[in-house]
Amino acid sequence: MPRSKKRYELTKCEAEVMDVVWERGTLTVNDVLEAIDRDLAYTTVMTTLRILETKKIVRRGKKVGRAYSYSARVSREQVREGMVKSLADQLFGGSVRSLVLNLLESDVVSAEDIEAVKKAAAKLGDK
Amino acid sequence: MDARLAFEVASTLCLHVTVVIAVAFMLQHWINDARWGCRLWTTCFISVIGLVAGALLLPHRRLFHFPIDMSRESLLSVAVWQSRIIAALAIIWVTGVAVSILRRCSLCVHLLRFLKLECYPLETASLLSQVGISAADYPTLSILTSKRIQGPFCWQLHRPLIVLPEFLVEDRNNDNTMLQHVLLHELEHLRTQHPIQHFLQGICSTLLWFHPLVWSAARDAGLTREYLCDEVAAKTAGKFGAYLRTLADVAERCGTVSCTEVSKSTLAFGNQPSALIRRSNRLVQLAEGDPPASGLRSIVAVSVLVLCAIAIQQVWLPTNAMASQRSRWSPWPTWTANALHQFDVNVRDFESFEDRVQMHELLYQDD
Numbered sequence: 001m002p003r004s005k006k007r008y009e010l011t012k013c014e015a016e017v018m019d020v021v022w023e024r025g026t027l028t029v030n031d032v033l034e035a036i037d038r039d040l041a042y043t044t045v046m047t048t049l050r051i052l053e054t055k056k057i058v059r060r061g062k063k064v065g066r067a068y069s070y071s072a073r074v075s076r077e078q079v080r081e082g083m084v085k086s087l088a089d090q091l092f093g094g095s096v097r098s099l100v101l102n103l104l105e106s107d108v109v110s111a112e113d114i115e116a117v118k119k120a121a122a123k124l125g126d127k
Numbered sequence: 128m129d130a131r132l133a134f135e136v137a138s139t140l141c142l143h144v145t146v147v148i149a150v151a152f153m154l155q156h157w158i159n160d161a162r163w164g165c166r167l168w169t170t171c172f173i174s175v176i177g178l179v180a181g182a183l184l185l186p187h188r189r190l191f192h193f194p195i196d197m198s199r200e201s202l203l204s205v206a207v208w209q210s211r212i213i214a215a216l217a218i219i220w221v222t223g224v225a226v227s228i229l230r231r232c233s234l235c236v237h238l239l240r241f242l243k244l245e246c247y248p249l250e251t252a253s254l255l256s257q258v259g260i261s262a263a264d265y266p267t268l269s270i271l272t273s274k275r276i277q278g279p280f281c282w283q284l285h286r287p288l289i290v291l292p293e294f295l296v297e298d299r300n301n302d303n304t305m306l307q308h309v310l311l312h313e314l315e316h317l318r319t320q321h322p323i324q325h326f327l328q329g330i331c332s333t334l335l336w337f338h339p340l341v342w343s344a345a346r347d348a349g350l351t352r353e354y355l356c357d358e359v360a361a362k363t364a365g366k367f368g369a370y371l372r373t374l375a376d377v378a379e380r381c382g383t384v385s386c387t388e389v390s391k392s393t394l395a396f397g398n399q400p401s402a403l404i405r406r407s408n409r410l411v412q413l414a415e416g417d418p419p420a421s422g423l424r425s426i427v428a429v430s431v432l433v434l435c436a437i438a439i440q441q442v443w444l445p446t447n448a449m450a451s452q453r454s455r456w457s458p459w460p461t462w463t464a465n466a467l468h469q470f471d472v473n474v475r476d477f478e479s480f481e482d483r484v485q486m487h488e489l490l491y492q493d494d
Binding site for chain 2: 047050051054096098099100101102103104109110113114116117118120121122123124125126
């Protein structure tokens with residue numbers, strides 16, 4: 001199987017958070033909340049940073065007080081390159097989503113939605 | 128098919144499709160059952176394809192005649208404008224269909240390349256037995272895995288296959304719950320022939336690419352398919368809460384979209400809860416024991432949709448100012464008539480002759 005170069009892609013919300021991470025270096029969820037000039041829930045930013053960690057775009061560092069610190073693992077240029085390639089894929093037939101039956105209809109689900117589903121799961125417990 | 132018959136067919140077909148899909152929406156809300164909802168959408172897509180085929184290949188009823196008595200000049204100008212409008216619309220429609228077909232072909236090639244180059248097969252029987260599913264029920268199934276995807280999917284051309292993201296198989300830590308949920312969900316898609324429904328939906332979306340209700344129907348049918356597979360997977364696995372956690376975990380892997388808040392008080396487009404939230408709410412309802420709809424109601428709904436499609440097919444807009452006042456039927460479309468003539472079946476297809484005579488009379492009327 002041919003090895004493909006890792007491609008980083010960000011959604012609008014992730015890009016907004018990453019802008020702050022690249023600007024400040026190392027920060028916590030509260031730092032992101034202060035830097036972004038609009039009302040965002042703490043859990044939304046926390047989930048977004050956790051997703052970025054899963055995508056290997058940020059790394060989780062030591063605890064600062066009760067919160068973890070985060071820093072960038074990849075540069076702005078690496079992400080930009082990946083997103084340009086993704087856009088080209090979308091425009092020239094790269095997304096086969098409409099041909100197959102996916103577990104999730106979209107690659108992009110908001111952090112609030114994920115939180116809401118987790119709350120529903122917690123509410124159901126062992127049901 | 129001359130320009131005025133084409134105009135009649137195009138305008139009326141839009142009405143037929145709108146009515147059938149609108150009725151399907153209403154019936155689907157009325158039955159409130161995922162399995163029958165899927166069947167209802169399949170019936171709807173087959174009805175739409177049937178309506179299109181009937182309109183293009185068969186003669187149709189003309190219960191109403193052109194409503195306005197016009198002067199010779201007005202009649203001529205209506206005929207000319209109808210010809211121009213239908214010619215422009217035909218070019219736009221054919222372009223749209225061609226683009227849609229090309230795009231689908233290109234995606235199909237892309238998908239086949241992805242399956243060949245970016246996926247590798249897993250031992251299907253062993254994987255199914257690890258999560259407590261009998262492999263004997265799925266003798267032709269292939270399960271593949273890939274690093275390049277975050278969300279699982281299934282597909283069927285000649286053989287059914289499921290593609291899993293690598294993390295689902297590799298990062299299990301002796302806990303098969305997530306993998307079991309995903310496989311149960313995808314297997315239900317294949318077991319209930321959802322790829323065929325998806326294909327029918329694709330035909331409708333390609334032929335009627337310009338119709339907003341067709342897009343809505345495709346979205347709703349997709350959501351109903353997911354409702355059914357969620358329900359079956361959660362009930363089979365036995366725990367709705369655990370299944371919801373799987374959904375959230377897979378969604379988390381798939382990433383997030385803009386977190387821009389839309390004011391909840393507005394009725395803006397996109398202010399509806401997302402598909403994931405709707406699926407989650409429905410699973411919570413099921414877990415809390417909402418009674419399912421009765422089977423009889425579902426059968427009635429499908430029957431009503433079929434009858435509605437048949438009934439609406441009888442109603443054609445009287446847009447053709449030069450249609451014969453003596454007949455309650457339109458002539459046969461030329462291509463069907465020509466085909467039937469090959470078998471010595473004589474059918475009425477003299478509209479082209481009438482057309483020439485009528486136009487001649489309009490243009491060169493003796494004073």
